[in-house]
Amino acid sequence: MNLHQFRFLQEAVRRKLNLTEAARALHTSQPGVSKAIIELESELGVEIFSRHGKRIRKLTEPGVEVLRSVDIILREVANLKRIGQDYAARDAGQLTVAATHTQARYKLPWVIAEFRRRMPAVQVQLLQGTPDQVAQAVREERADLGLASESLQDSPDLLTLPCYSWQHLAVVPHGHALCDRTELTLAELATFPLVTYEPTFAGRRQIDAAFAHANLQPQIVLEALDSDVLKTYVELGLGVGLIAEMAISAERDTALRALPAGHLFGQQLTRVAFKRGVLQRSFVPLFTELISPRLPRKLVEQTLRGELDGQDVFSI
Template sequence: MNLHQFRFVREAVRQNYNLTEAAKALFTSQPGVSKAIIELEEELGVDIFTRHGKRIRGLTEPGRAVLKAVEVIMQEIDSLKSIGKEFAAHDSGSFTIATTHTQARYALPKVVQAFTQRFPKVRLSLLQGNPKQVADMVLSGHADIALATEAITTVTGLVSIPCYQWEHVVVVPPEHPLLKSKSLTLEEIAAYPLITYDSAFTGRVKIDHAFQLRHLKPDVLLEAIDADVIKTYVELGLGVGIIAGMAYDAERDKNLRMLSAGHLFGTNVSRVALKQGAYLRSYVYTFIELLAPTLNRKLIEQVMNGEKEMYEL
């Protein structure tokens, strides 16, 4: 058996069992991919894929075990390559961050600026999506780390580390009646149309849960993935906005007023997620340290090795 066979098996699954597409992705021929997979099956003595005629349709039970082993082997190969690059050029390379819009727009700019000043030779890329999408980007190897809220903590194959806490705030136009409230309540908020995040983003689950506990059914007029969109429609007077506290800036958002809502919706934690067993370049550790000064390389390595699985802020 050889690495080419492992790559072919993995890519066949990634391409939804389409060997033609797998061959294109690996810059080889479809017959070559098919032949290599059959030879691997013969050597192992088991069928990796179920077939209908000459077409593969899915994984057999032993095939799923084979794929799991292949993924581990290929990850170790990638780690070996990274180690070589690390010692050849520790201050250059590529680094891809998968994150949600809110984190990219409000939490990362200063961190990215500091990082690029320290590592000008590192090619930095940002990929955006919802928490599930950014987790998948790390699992598939398209990103080195993911940054999102608690939603990424339960993803198998990832190690997540808490970075910082934040709370939701309510935003309204100047002179809005809610500004007269001495202690904002969910009942007061629910009296107005709401504009807030899509259900997949930025702590929306906690917002919904808080209203449900009070047996309230707010009128959610508009859902968005972008706090700037939410603020725009609040400025137009269409409703009351609920956004992440980091997304409000009194100087920038002069046409809005902010009301604290942490006592209503609780505290949220943004977390960085890494693929289990992944080899991290030294500048990845530096980036995480810039993002969360409470973290350091030793602590990150301990969490990655399972020594501090319960680490929390």
């Protein structure tokens, strides 16, 4: 048995049993991946995959157990490398952050700028995607941490900590009929065309749930992932925008008027996520502390080491 076999097996499962894709990701050949897996099965004396002819179809019952052990072994190998990196170059290296567009555009610029000021030898890589893509990047260890308001808490292999709460705002151009309202109602919003996020993004589920609970059918005329796109169409008069409050700035968005909508759709919670069992470089807790003062560095370090229960220590 060797680490190459383990990596080939792990990547084959990640690529949904497509050995060609696994080989491409690992910069090797498809026959090489297939041969390594067959050799591993021979050494272990069990079939890892059930097959139809030469085509693998699914993990067998012992294959599930083998994969679980392989994941642990490769994670600990990566942890050993991180220990070496941390002590050889304690304040240098790379930090990869996965985040949704809203977090990357509106929350992280100051955080990354301050982090780089304190850690000039650390290169920051920013991956943007949907909440599901953020969670997947952390699970696959392509990102050290992820930042999003959905999906992260649904993954048992991720350790998630609450960062900060926020609300939606109803955003309209100046002169709109809602500009003079002091407190909006769902019934009132339902009479206007609405512009908001796509269904799995930025608290959209809570928006849909609030209208459904009130037995109202909202007129959603445009959905998007990008808050800047939503604001553009609101400015053009396409509809009332239901947009995350961190994306709205009175100084920057001078053509728009924002009205609180937290009483209608509830408070949303942004979380930071780490892969369970992965040893983090010493500068990662500093980064999380910069994201939110609710995540003090020392407590994050203890939580990542398993000394504290994050759900008990961190709450909003």
